[in-house]
Amino acid sequence: MERREFIRTNLAAAGAGALALAGAQSLWASSEPEAMLQNEKGEYTLPPLPYAYNALEPYIDEQTMRLHHDKHHAGYVRGLNKALKALEEARRKGDFSQVDYWTRKVSFHGSGHFLHSIFWNNMSPEGGGKPGGALAAAIQRNFGDFSRFRAHFIAAAAGVEGSGWGALVYEPTGRRLLILQVEKHQNLTAWGVVPLLVVDVWEHAYYLKYQNRRKAYLEAFFHVISWKDVEKRLNRAVRMS
DSSP states (O other), rough: OOOOHHHHHHHHHGGGGGGGGGGHHHHHHHEEEEOOOOOSSSBBBOOOOOSOOOTTTTTHHHHHHIIIIIIIIHHHEEEEEEEEHHHHHHHHOOOOTTTHHHHHHHHHHHHHHEEEEEHTTOOTOOOSSSSHHHHHHHHHHHSSSSSHHHHHHHHHTTTTSSSEEEEEEETTTTTEEEEEEEEETTTTOOOOOOEEEEEOOGGGTHHHHHHHOOHHEEEEHHHOHHHHHHHHHHHHHHHHO
């Protein structure tokens, strides 16, 4: 099945709950296949980490990676599947009294699953340094230079109120890069953009090692960014826009 047909089919199957994920099409289109893994029942499954749990040491510790992937991300996958099943049951029975609740759950858990699936691949034991190629040119064009981009990205992610994400995205209408703050996965984003680089700033992503020093965690994150992965996502987003 073609990827675009896959996206349309699965969003349609989600019914009412899928309306909350309308903006996810662009995210799916730019994601690696692991974000789209499903079992024979059509349920979403947890993608494995693309490296060992301790591979990002000393910047991100093994215990955090185990808890973050095996507990938190897995919880979003379970929550998404549960919500979609509840909406399927609502349609079968014709009882939509809880549709608002389960639609919000699709949005929350679905966003958590999709963003984490990008996050793991945005990092690599061989990461760090500076981007090259088309990504470097786009960063210079949109932010002035890499140092300004880095300072902007860290400040935006550090400034997220409460829990959420920092994100570098491609905006296809203006064909430009933007840095966004994402609150609670699904809030304060911009529809239609394609996530290229995301960093989780929920406390579970860094508290064991960095406690309340979110900025220190973000500075460490730049040592493990896989710029090759980010550039690959950018190139794909540009081709599809």
